[in-house]
Amino acid sequence: MQIWVGxxxxxxxxxRHRHNIGFMAIDAIGDDHNFPPEKSQFKGLARVGVINGQKILLLKPSTFMNESGQSVQAAMSFYKVPLENITVFHDELDIxxxxxxxxxxGGIAGHNGLRxxxxxxxxxxxRVRMGIGHPGHKDRVSGYVLSDFAKSEHELRDDMINGSARYADLLAEGKADLFQTRVSEYINDRQ
Known part of the structure:
Protein backbone atom coordinates (compact mmCIF):
# COMPACT_ATOMS: atom_id res chain seq x y z
CA MET A 1 0.00 0.00 0.00
CA GLN A 2 1.01 3.60 -0.62
CA ILE A 3 -0.21 6.70 1.19
CA TRP A 4 -0.51 9.91 -0.81
CA VAL A 5 -1.03 12.95 1.39
CA GLY A 6 -2.29 16.32 0.25
CA ARG A 16 -8.90 27.83 -2.68
CA HIS A 17 -5.77 29.08 -0.90
CA ARG A 18 -2.32 28.51 -2.35
CA HIS A 19 -1.47 26.50 0.78
CA ASN A 20 -4.23 24.03 -0.16
CA ILE A 21 -2.96 22.95 -3.57
CA GLY A 22 -2.07 19.57 -2.02
CA PHE A 23 -5.72 19.02 -1.08
CA MET A 24 -6.75 20.05 -4.61
CA ALA A 25 -4.36 17.55 -6.20
CA ILE A 26 -5.51 14.67 -3.96
CA ASP A 27 -9.16 15.45 -4.76
CA ALA A 28 -8.46 15.45 -8.51
CA ILE A 29 -6.55 12.15 -8.32
CA GLY A 30 -9.34 10.49 -6.35
CA ASP A 31 -12.04 11.80 -8.67
CA ASP A 32 -10.20 10.92 -11.89
CA HIS A 33 -9.48 7.39 -10.69
CA ASN A 34 -12.98 6.71 -9.34
CA PHE A 35 -12.06 6.41 -5.68
CA PRO A 36 -15.04 6.11 -3.29
CA PRO A 37 -16.19 9.15 -1.30
CA GLU A 38 -14.08 10.45 1.59
CA LYS A 39 -14.46 9.06 5.09
CA SER A 40 -13.31 10.64 8.33
CA GLN A 41 -10.30 8.58 9.34
CA PHE A 42 -6.81 9.10 10.75
CA LYS A 43 -7.55 12.68 11.88
CA GLY A 44 -8.32 13.48 8.27
CA LEU A 45 -10.40 12.65 5.24
CA ALA A 46 -9.40 9.40 3.53
CA ARG A 47 -10.21 7.59 0.29
CA VAL A 48 -8.83 4.16 -0.57
CA GLY A 49 -8.69 2.92 -4.14
CA VAL A 50 -6.52 1.28 -6.75
CA ILE A 51 -4.38 2.91 -9.44
CA ASN A 52 -2.65 0.57 -11.90
CA GLY A 53 -3.00 -2.36 -9.54
CA GLN A 54 -1.55 -0.44 -6.58
CA LYS A 55 -3.65 0.15 -3.47
CA ILE A 56 -3.50 3.85 -2.58
CA LEU A 57 -4.78 5.72 0.46
CA LEU A 58 -5.45 9.36 -0.39
CA LEU A 59 -5.29 11.42 2.79
CA LYS A 60 -6.13 15.03 3.57
CA PRO A 61 -5.22 15.78 7.21
CA SER A 62 -7.94 17.69 9.10
CA THR A 63 -5.51 18.78 11.80
CA PHE A 64 -4.57 22.06 10.09
CA MET A 65 -1.23 22.38 8.36
CA ASN A 66 0.92 22.67 11.49
CA GLU A 67 -0.15 19.24 12.81
CA SER A 68 -0.37 17.27 9.54
CA GLY A 69 2.13 14.72 10.85
CA GLN A 70 -0.37 13.40 13.41
CA SER A 71 -2.71 12.33 10.63
CA VAL A 72 0.05 10.83 8.48
CA GLN A 73 1.49 8.92 11.45
CA ALA A 74 -1.93 7.51 12.34
CA ALA A 75 -2.45 6.18 8.78
CA MET A 76 1.11 4.82 8.58
CA SER A 77 0.70 2.99 11.89
CA PHE A 78 -2.70 1.53 11.01
CA TYR A 79 -1.60 0.16 7.62
CA LYS A 80 2.03 -0.48 8.67
CA VAL A 81 3.26 1.52 5.68
CA PRO A 82 6.98 2.37 5.59
CA LEU A 83 8.09 5.96 5.08
CA GLU A 84 9.36 5.24 1.57
CA ASN A 85 5.73 4.54 0.53
CA ILE A 86 4.56 8.02 1.60
CA THR A 87 4.15 10.77 -1.00
CA VAL A 88 3.22 14.30 0.08
CA PHE A 89 1.73 16.84 -2.36
CA HIS A 90 2.36 20.40 -1.18
CA ASP A 91 2.78 24.03 -2.16
CA GLU A 92 6.37 25.18 -2.76
CA LEU A 93 7.38 28.84 -2.44
CA ASP A 94 10.86 28.28 -3.87
CA ILE A 95 9.55 27.06 -7.23
CA GLY A 106 15.74 17.31 2.20
CA GLY A 107 15.01 20.51 4.06
CA ILE A 108 11.58 21.81 4.92
CA ALA A 109 12.15 25.44 3.81
CA GLY A 110 9.90 26.75 6.60
CA HIS A 111 6.90 24.65 5.51
CA ASN A 112 5.04 23.78 8.73
CA GLY A 113 3.19 20.83 7.21
CA LEU A 114 6.47 19.22 6.15
CA ARG A 115 7.99 20.05 9.55
CA ARG A 127 7.59 15.22 -1.91
CA VAL A 128 5.61 16.44 -4.89
CA ARG A 129 6.54 20.13 -4.83
CA MET A 130 3.93 22.24 -6.61
CA GLY A 131 5.31 25.69 -7.40
CA ILE A 132 3.37 28.71 -6.20
CA GLY A 133 6.22 31.24 -6.34
CA HIS A 134 7.39 33.59 -3.61
CA PRO A 135 5.79 36.94 -2.70
CA GLY A 136 9.22 38.59 -2.64
CA HIS A 137 9.80 39.10 1.08
CA LYS A 138 9.59 36.66 3.98
CA ASP A 139 7.28 39.00 5.93
CA ARG A 140 4.63 38.54 3.23
CA VAL A 141 4.78 34.72 3.07
CA SER A 142 2.00 33.95 5.56
CA GLY A 143 -0.53 36.24 3.90
CA TYR A 144 0.51 34.98 0.48
CA VAL A 145 0.07 31.25 1.13
CA LEU A 146 -3.16 31.91 3.04
CA SER A 147 -4.77 33.73 0.13
CA ASP A 148 -6.50 32.52 -3.01
CA PHE A 149 -4.62 32.08 -6.24
CA ALA A 150 -4.73 35.20 -8.41
CA LYS A 151 -7.02 34.89 -11.42
CA SER A 152 -3.93 34.95 -13.67
CA GLU A 153 -2.61 31.84 -11.84
CA HIS A 154 -5.74 29.69 -12.17
CA GLU A 155 -4.65 28.03 -15.41
CA LEU A 156 -1.21 27.07 -14.06
CA ARG A 157 -2.76 25.81 -10.82
CA ASP A 158 -5.31 23.73 -12.71
CA ASP A 159 -2.67 22.33 -15.05
CA MET A 160 -0.54 21.14 -12.11
CA ILE A 161 -3.58 19.56 -10.47
CA ASN A 162 -4.97 17.97 -13.63
CA GLY A 163 -1.55 16.76 -14.77
CA SER A 164 -1.02 15.11 -11.38
CA ALA A 165 -4.30 13.24 -11.76
CA ARG A 166 -3.73 12.32 -15.41
CA TYR A 167 -0.31 10.74 -14.78
CA ALA A 168 -0.93 9.32 -11.28
CA ASP A 169 -0.53 5.80 -12.70
CA LEU A 170 3.19 6.50 -13.21
CA LEU A 171 3.60 7.57 -9.60
CA ALA A 172 1.69 4.48 -8.43
CA GLU A 173 4.08 2.28 -10.44
CA GLY A 174 7.10 3.86 -8.74
CA LYS A 175 8.11 5.89 -11.79
CA ALA A 176 8.39 9.22 -9.96
CA ASP A 177 10.88 10.74 -12.41
CA LEU A 178 8.67 9.92 -15.38
CA PHE A 179 5.64 11.24 -13.45
CA GLN A 180 7.47 14.55 -12.94
CA THR A 181 8.46 14.68 -16.62
CA ARG A 182 4.96 13.93 -17.91
CA VAL A 183 3.25 16.42 -15.59
CA SER A 184 5.80 19.10 -16.50
CA GLU A 185 5.27 18.42 -20.22
CA TYR A 186 1.50 18.57 -19.72
CA ILE A 187 1.82 21.97 -18.01
CA ASN A 188 4.18 23.31 -20.69
CA ASP A 189 2.02 22.01 -23.57
CA ARG A 190 -1.00 23.81 -22.18
CA GLN A 191 0.72 27.20 -21.98
Whole structure:
Protein backbone atom coordinates (compact mmCIF):
# COMPACT_ATOMS: atom_id res chain seq x y z
CA MET A 1 0.00 0.00 0.00
CA GLN A 2 1.01 3.60 -0.62
CA ILE A 3 -0.21 6.70 1.19
CA TRP A 4 -0.51 9.91 -0.81
CA VAL A 5 -1.03 12.95 1.39
CA GLY A 6 -2.29 16.32 0.25
CA UNK A 7 -1.38 19.19 2.54
CA UNK A 8 -3.80 21.99 3.28
CA UNK A 9 -6.10 23.45 5.89
CA UNK A 10 -9.64 22.11 6.41
CA UNK A 11 -12.75 24.18 5.83
CA UNK A 12 -14.35 26.24 3.08
CA UNK A 13 -12.52 29.37 4.26
CA UNK A 14 -9.19 27.87 3.11
CA UNK A 15 -10.35 25.74 0.17
CA ARG A 16 -8.90 27.83 -2.68
CA HIS A 17 -5.77 29.08 -0.90
CA ARG A 18 -2.32 28.51 -2.35
CA HIS A 19 -1.47 26.50 0.78
CA ASN A 20 -4.23 24.03 -0.16
CA ILE A 21 -2.96 22.95 -3.57
CA GLY A 22 -2.07 19.57 -2.02
CA PHE A 23 -5.72 19.02 -1.08
CA MET A 24 -6.75 20.05 -4.61
CA ALA A 25 -4.36 17.55 -6.20
CA ILE A 26 -5.51 14.67 -3.96
CA ASP A 27 -9.16 15.45 -4.76
CA ALA A 28 -8.46 15.45 -8.51
CA ILE A 29 -6.55 12.15 -8.32
CA GLY A 30 -9.34 10.49 -6.35
CA ASP A 31 -12.04 11.80 -8.67
CA ASP A 32 -10.20 10.92 -11.89
CA HIS A 33 -9.48 7.39 -10.69
CA ASN A 34 -12.98 6.71 -9.34
CA PHE A 35 -12.06 6.41 -5.68
CA PRO A 36 -15.04 6.11 -3.29
CA PRO A 37 -16.19 9.15 -1.30
CA GLU A 38 -14.08 10.45 1.59
CA LYS A 39 -14.46 9.06 5.09
CA SER A 40 -13.31 10.64 8.33
CA GLN A 41 -10.30 8.58 9.34
CA PHE A 42 -6.81 9.10 10.75
CA LYS A 43 -7.55 12.68 11.88
CA GLY A 44 -8.32 13.48 8.27
CA LEU A 45 -10.40 12.65 5.24
CA ALA A 46 -9.40 9.40 3.53
CA ARG A 47 -10.21 7.59 0.29
CA VAL A 48 -8.83 4.16 -0.57
CA GLY A 49 -8.69 2.92 -4.14
CA VAL A 50 -6.52 1.28 -6.75
CA ILE A 51 -4.38 2.91 -9.44
CA ASN A 52 -2.65 0.57 -11.90
CA GLY A 53 -3.00 -2.36 -9.54
CA GLN A 54 -1.55 -0.44 -6.58
CA LYS A 55 -3.65 0.15 -3.47
CA ILE A 56 -3.50 3.85 -2.58
CA LEU A 57 -4.78 5.72 0.46
CA LEU A 58 -5.45 9.36 -0.39
CA LEU A 59 -5.29 11.42 2.79
CA LYS A 60 -6.13 15.03 3.57
CA PRO A 61 -5.22 15.78 7.21
CA SER A 62 -7.94 17.69 9.10
CA THR A 63 -5.51 18.78 11.80
CA PHE A 64 -4.57 22.06 10.09
CA MET A 65 -1.23 22.38 8.36
CA ASN A 66 0.92 22.67 11.49
CA GLU A 67 -0.15 19.24 12.81
CA SER A 68 -0.37 17.27 9.54
CA GLY A 69 2.13 14.72 10.85
CA GLN A 70 -0.37 13.40 13.41
CA SER A 71 -2.71 12.33 10.63
CA VAL A 72 0.05 10.83 8.48
CA GLN A 73 1.49 8.92 11.45
CA ALA A 74 -1.93 7.51 12.34
CA ALA A 75 -2.45 6.18 8.78
CA MET A 76 1.11 4.82 8.58
CA SER A 77 0.70 2.99 11.89
CA PHE A 78 -2.70 1.53 11.01
CA TYR A 79 -1.60 0.16 7.62
CA LYS A 80 2.03 -0.48 8.67
CA VAL A 81 3.26 1.52 5.68
CA PRO A 82 6.98 2.37 5.59
CA LEU A 83 8.09 5.96 5.08
CA GLU A 84 9.36 5.24 1.57
CA ASN A 85 5.73 4.54 0.53
CA ILE A 86 4.56 8.02 1.60
CA THR A 87 4.15 10.77 -1.00
CA VAL A 88 3.22 14.30 0.08
CA PHE A 89 1.73 16.84 -2.36
CA HIS A 90 2.36 20.40 -1.18
CA ASP A 91 2.78 24.03 -2.16
CA GLU A 92 6.37 25.18 -2.76
CA LEU A 93 7.38 28.84 -2.44
CA ASP A 94 10.86 28.28 -3.87
CA ILE A 95 9.55 27.06 -7.23
CA UNK A 96 7.94 29.32 -9.84
CA UNK A 97 4.18 29.04 -10.32
CA UNK A 98 3.31 26.15 -12.58
CA UNK A 99 6.62 24.36 -12.09
CA UNK A 100 6.58 20.90 -10.62
CA UNK A 101 9.38 18.99 -8.90
CA UNK A 102 9.76 15.72 -6.98
CA UNK A 103 12.36 14.86 -4.40
CA UNK A 104 12.88 12.55 -1.44
CA UNK A 105 13.85 14.06 1.90
CA GLY A 106 15.74 17.31 2.20
CA GLY A 107 15.01 20.51 4.06
CA ILE A 108 11.58 21.81 4.92
CA ALA A 109 12.15 25.44 3.81
CA GLY A 110 9.90 26.75 6.60
CA HIS A 111 6.90 24.65 5.51
CA ASN A 112 5.04 23.78 8.73
CA GLY A 113 3.19 20.83 7.21
CA LEU A 114 6.47 19.22 6.15
CA ARG A 115 7.99 20.05 9.55
CA UNK A 116 5.15 18.24 11.33
CA UNK A 117 5.44 15.15 9.12
CA UNK A 118 9.20 15.09 9.65
CA UNK A 119 8.72 15.32 13.45
CA UNK A 120 6.09 12.58 13.61
CA UNK A 121 7.22 10.20 10.86
CA UNK A 122 10.75 10.93 9.66
CA UNK A 123 12.22 12.88 6.76
CA UNK A 124 12.77 10.44 3.89
CA UNK A 125 9.33 10.66 2.28
CA UNK A 126 8.66 11.63 -1.34
CA ARG A 127 7.59 15.22 -1.91
CA VAL A 128 5.61 16.44 -4.89
CA ARG A 129 6.54 20.13 -4.83
CA MET A 130 3.93 22.24 -6.61
CA GLY A 131 5.31 25.69 -7.40
CA ILE A 132 3.37 28.71 -6.20
CA GLY A 133 6.22 31.24 -6.34
CA HIS A 134 7.39 33.59 -3.61
CA PRO A 135 5.79 36.94 -2.70
CA GLY A 136 9.22 38.59 -2.64
CA HIS A 137 9.80 39.10 1.08
CA LYS A 138 9.59 36.66 3.98
CA ASP A 139 7.28 39.00 5.93
CA ARG A 140 4.63 38.54 3.23
CA VAL A 141 4.78 34.72 3.07
CA SER A 142 2.00 33.95 5.56
CA GLY A 143 -0.53 36.24 3.90
CA TYR A 144 0.51 34.98 0.48
CA VAL A 145 0.07 31.25 1.13
CA LEU A 146 -3.16 31.91 3.04
CA SER A 147 -4.77 33.73 0.13
CA ASP A 148 -6.50 32.52 -3.01
CA PHE A 149 -4.62 32.08 -6.24
CA ALA A 150 -4.73 35.20 -8.41
CA LYS A 151 -7.02 34.89 -11.42
CA SER A 152 -3.93 34.95 -13.67
CA GLU A 153 -2.61 31.84 -11.84
CA HIS A 154 -5.74 29.69 -12.17
CA GLU A 155 -4.65 28.03 -15.41
CA LEU A 156 -1.21 27.07 -14.06
CA ARG A 157 -2.76 25.81 -10.82
CA ASP A 158 -5.31 23.73 -12.71
CA ASP A 159 -2.67 22.33 -15.05
CA MET A 160 -0.54 21.14 -12.11
CA ILE A 161 -3.58 19.56 -10.47
CA ASN A 162 -4.97 17.97 -13.63
CA GLY A 163 -1.55 16.76 -14.77
CA SER A 164 -1.02 15.11 -11.38
CA ALA A 165 -4.30 13.24 -11.76
CA ARG A 166 -3.73 12.32 -15.41
CA TYR A 167 -0.31 10.74 -14.78
CA ALA A 168 -0.93 9.32 -11.28
CA ASP A 169 -0.53 5.80 -12.70
CA LEU A 170 3.19 6.50 -13.21
CA LEU A 171 3.60 7.57 -9.60
CA ALA A 172 1.69 4.48 -8.43
CA GLU A 173 4.08 2.28 -10.44
CA GLY A 174 7.10 3.86 -8.74
CA LYS A 175 8.11 5.89 -11.79
CA ALA A 176 8.39 9.22 -9.96
CA ASP A 177 10.88 10.74 -12.41
CA LEU A 178 8.67 9.92 -15.38
CA PHE A 179 5.64 11.24 -13.45
CA GLN A 180 7.47 14.55 -12.94
CA THR A 181 8.46 14.68 -16.62
CA ARG A 182 4.96 13.93 -17.91
CA VAL A 183 3.25 16.42 -15.59
CA SER A 184 5.80 19.10 -16.50
CA GLU A 185 5.27 18.42 -20.22
CA TYR A 186 1.50 18.57 -19.72
CA ILE A 187 1.82 21.97 -18.01
CA ASN A 188 4.18 23.31 -20.69
CA ASP A 189 2.02 22.01 -23.57
CA ARG A 190 -1.00 23.81 -22.18
CA GLN A 191 0.72 27.20 -21.98
Missing amino acids: LGNPGAKYA DPGKFRIKIG SIKQHCGNEFR
